[in-house]
Amino acid sequence: MSAVGTVHEGAGSRRGGIGRALTGGAAIVTLLYLVLYLLYALWEPRALSAYTFTSLVNNSAPLAIAAAGETLVVLSRGFDLSVAGVISLTNVFMAVWPLEGPGGALLSLLGCCAIGAVVGAVNGWLVAVLRLQTIAATLGTMIVCQGLALVVLDAPGGTVADWVSYELTDSLFGIVPIAGLVVLAVALVWLVLLRTNTGVGLYAVGADEQAAMLSGVSVRRIRFVAFMGAGILYGVAGFMLSAQTATGNPNAGAPLLMLVFAAVALGGTSLSGGRGGMIGSIVGAGTLMLLQKVLFSGGVSSFYTGIFQGFVLIAAILFGRAVPRLFGNGAQR
């Protein structure tokens, strides 16, 4: 496979426009999700119960929202490591200052979003204005956030407000998981964003920064918005994680770092920017979490879950590349 071929492929998919970029990766990972769920139902008859589904969605929601945020940055051709820091920081914020009742929950959510927005703005400033390398700059902010989380809470402990940990992990009418509604809301905001100039600019900057600049896109503004939006979503992810774990841990975000990138990649978003979308990342996150359950119900020791996650990730990338070729897009090579 020649590198020249790769270039053509890149150009071809850009011509294909946002519509295809959206559906391509997301469709494959959705198919994968359904197949896995079928396996799960075969091995574990309880898989089809509302309770199992709710707990699955609850488990996946934090990773899904964090991956959705990361997608914004990856689409604009960057990497954001601060996701781990923001989740840890918001988690200890929730555990150290629990606010009861629906009003308290809303206030906590706003607080989490504000923390994420501040970190995102710092990232955006470092990357868009000072032009530092994204991976290195966000490495710095991630470490700072981890440190701040340790300052707030130096060992695992604390309790998240009961209202948050009960209501947000519950389900509506016994069938619709609340956490799922939150993820759905994120997805809807994304679909609206796609119709705006910012949404289009995100893909343009990620695909070809120079071309985007020449056609009048403010690269600086797009980069800044991407990091800030991502930060806010990490805040929401930290909020949902706190609801799930009901306690604080200054290292809560660290285990999610790799999984976030795995979910984004699994969802069909190109890690070199310009192609993919948030829907794929959300389903990708769900798939990674579902895989754990499927393996467990299939009798695989939880020690070995990672081996499967790793190979599924590689297979999904190869499969995602092979499918468009089967449907005629390969003609150009």
Place this chain on the structure above:
Amino acid sequence: MSAQGNGAVRFDGAADNRRSGGVSKETINAIVVFALSIVLILGSRFVSPALGSWSQVLTVLTLASFLIVVSFGQGLVVMIGGLDLSIPAVITLGGVLTAGWVGAGNAGAWYLLPAILALCGLVGAFNGFGVTVLRIPPFIMTMATSIILASAALGYTSGTPRGASPEALTVLMKTSWLGVPAVVFFVVLFVLAGWALQSRTVFGRRLYAVGANPDAARVAGVSVGAASTLAYVASAVCAGFVGMMLVGYANGATLRMGDSYMLPSIAAVVIGGSSILGGSGSFVGTVGGAILLTTLGTVIAAIGLEQGWRTVIEGGIIVAALFFLREELFARLRRPGRS
């Protein structure tokens, strides 16, 4: 981030800039990083009288030796426009196998240690295969390898690694010659060899060529796939060796022993003046970056702040270092006339 294809074509402009002023920029960067380390060590006297001494310098060099060895491998991979996220998992693999297979004493160490390094090299070859033949982006490929290896190590040890350090490694990590820890001699030799390999051999020049522009390198007759794969193999062997060094240092292995080296290995390379996009950088700069990061760690630890604030300062300093070492600043230093 891809070693081939899109990345190189899109960043042609950037690559050109780098090549025109490459050497001088890298030299300045290395000097700045080393100077900062020295200033920091001397300045640390004000923090505590115990600091700033010759013995502190030796402590820093001993602690930096781990980071220097992993960063050499990471630097080679970054050089070709890749990134190796499997380093922590390979460190753990090397450590767990060393403690488990060889254990205390020296029985079988002469063939088991090389065998373990070869196994780590195979992991690197797997990374290289995924990146060059299957054309999976390095970020994802090495991450997948990392997830797979960590899980395999967890299963193999059932959660608790056993065994102790072989004698040979204890000697390397714990003894001193002429008042200087043996590992410092080793690291000096390692740095010389690494610098020669990267800057003075055909293999090293090929890596620069692949990183700057893989298509041009291919046209020039460089076997891009083989050169890239070798970089991943070298990185994995270095990581595996650091696993052994850590076993010698701590007299045992843990499943998380590699975790604290992933981000510092990238940070050392970037602070050392390499572009994360590949094609530029020098090992001497990376060594400076590793020493600077370690010095920072020990000085901050000595201030007596709580862990949280120490971490905050560490992160802030990484950002500050990046800010002061960024390319525009060097461009201005070189051409004061242009703004």
